[in-house]
Amino acid sequence: MKFCSNCGAPVSxxxxxxxxxxxxxxxxxxxxxxxxxxxxVGCIPESEDHILLCRRxxxxxxxxxxxxxxxxxxGETTAHGAARETLEEANARVEVxxxxxxxxxxxxxxxxxxxxxxxxxxxxxxxxESLEVRLFSEAEIPWNEIAFAAVRKTLxxxxxxxxxxxxxxxxxxxxxxxxxxST
Amino acid sequence: MKFCSNCGAPVSxxxxxxxxxxxxxxxxxxxxxxxxxxxxVGCIPESEDHILLCRRxxxxxxxxxxxxxxxxxxGETTAHGAARETLEEANARVEVxxxxxxxxxxxxxxxxxxxxxxxxxxxxxxxxESLEVRLFSEAEIPWNEIAFAAVRKTLxxxxxxxxxxxxxxxxxxxxxxxxxxST
Numbered sequence: 418m419k420f421c422s423n424c425g426a427p428v429s430x431x432x433x434x435x436x437x438x439x440x441x442x443x444x445x446x447x448x449x450x451x452x453x454x455x456x457x458v459g460c461i462p463e464s465e466d467h468i469l470l471c472r473r474x475x476x477x478x479x480x481x482x483x484x485x486x487x488x489x490x491x492g493e494t495t496a497h498g499a500a501r502e503t504l505e506e507a508n509a510r511v512e513v514x515x516x517x518x519x520x521x522x523x524x525x526x527x528x529x530x531x532x533x534x535x536x537x538x539x540x541x542x543x544x545x546e547s548l549e550v551r552l553f554s555e556a557e558i559p560w561n562e563i564a565f566a567a568v569r570k571t572l573x574x575x576x577x578x579x580x581x582x583x584x585x586x587x588x589x590x591x592x593x594x595x596x597x598x599s600t
Numbered sequence: 601m602k603f604c605s606n607c608g609a610p611v612s613x614x615x616x617x618x619x620x621x622x623x624x625x626x627x628x629x630x631x632x633x634x635x636x637x638x639x640x641v642g643c644i645p646e647s648e649d650h651i652l653l654c655r656r657x658x659x660x661x662x663x664x665x666x667x668x669x670x671x672x673x674x675g676e677t678t679a680h681g682a683a684r685e686t687l688e689e690a691n692a693r694v695e696v697x698x699x700x701x702x703x704x705x706x707x708x709x710x711x712x713x714x715x716x717x718x719x720x721x722x723x724x725x726x727x728x729e730s731l732e733v734r735l736f737s738e739a740e741i742p743w744n745e746i747a748f749a750a751v752r753k754t755l756x757x758x759x760x761x762x763x764x765x766x767x768x769x770x771x772x773x774x775x776x777x778x779x780x781x782s783t
Contacts, residue, residue: 418605418606419605419606419607419608420603420604420605420606420607420608421603421605422601422602422603422604422605422611422633423601423602423603424602424603425602425603425608425609425610426608427608428605435728438673450605451671452674453638453639453671453672453673453674454639454672454673454674455636456636456637456639456711488634488636489636489637489711490621490636490637491635491636491637491706491709492706492707492709493637493706494704494706494773495702495704495711495771496704497706515771516702516769516771519678519699521677521678521679523674523675523676523677523680524675526674526675528639528672528678545618586699586769588678588698588699590677
């Protein structure tokens with residue numbers, strides 16, 4: 418952010434009176450521009466013992482697999498957002514169920530919320546942001562080609578809970594990946 | 601939003617190619633300015649059979665009671681945000697526990713996430729945004745002076761779950777309040 422979205426004048430970074438955090442503050446009209454984390458909402462679409470995954474046609478993580486998920490929009494609920502993303506990315510209709518995982522990703526200012534969901538019909542296919550969409554059994558999950566840590570951990574909990582016979586809500590935090598050390 | 605925060609030129613509202621939602625788009629540099637819901641994070645600080653509430657010293661809902669809660673900041677987790685808000689509004693230190701309620705409030709583009717928490721000491725007091733901070737037993741809760749619907753519903757679930765002997769996670773949606781009809 419370089420300019421004030423209210424008046425167009427340049428902004429500078431300063432700590433406003435009574436605050437403790439550096440904000441973008443307009444030098445002309447005084448508007449304080451707060452920036453807050455974003456929610457990524459999505460679901461695990463289930464059909465009997467299979468789940469639906471999408472192979473990404475966009476960066477980041479082009480070509481890798483994920484559950485349908487994306488940024489929550491103004492005016493919707495978390496569950497509506499999860500259903501909308503599933504329709505957009507997989508042309509799939511779902512009935513959204515319980516919230517299954519919540520992952521904080523503080524280093525990129527995101528919170529993931531992934532629901533369980535029931536796939537309502539088999540008439541799905543790749544949306545504009547997907548190369549390919551298909552159903553996977555547990556044995557077929559491409560564990561080494563999962564796009565995001567929050568999705569991988571969610572799928573691990575999913576199959577672990579399923580094996581136990583009880584699904585419960587899981588909350589966690591994703592830390593930055595350790596850098597690979599070349600020796 | 602009237603001006604582009606990237607280049608300072610005027611923005612207009614249009615649906616970008618491949619999108620379905622009106623966005624603020626810069627006429628000069630082409631930046632699309634997405635706007636997303638914000639998270640409000642907080643907790644129910646517990647001390648034996650009492651909980652801590654704050655009486656608001658700021659608008660909206662000046663003078664009414666709430667649990668400590670506020671907008672989640674970049675770089676923190678939901679639980680860290682809940683603890684930070686509790687320190688700011690009530691000068692109180694808490695150990696944050698399980699996520700207890702999540703409320704979608706789509707008409708104001710907010711998602712509330714309220715945790716259970718253990719008050720770590722009795723050395724609390726009103727922060728800059730509170731008129732007063734005190735512990736309440738269930739019988740003392742000022743039900744007609746609770747600032748926000750999401751907080752009132754959270755407290756209702758809290759005492760209902762406590763009476764049952766088991767706390768569970770609750771997820772819901774707050775609709776706009778019905779207008780009072782004068783007859």
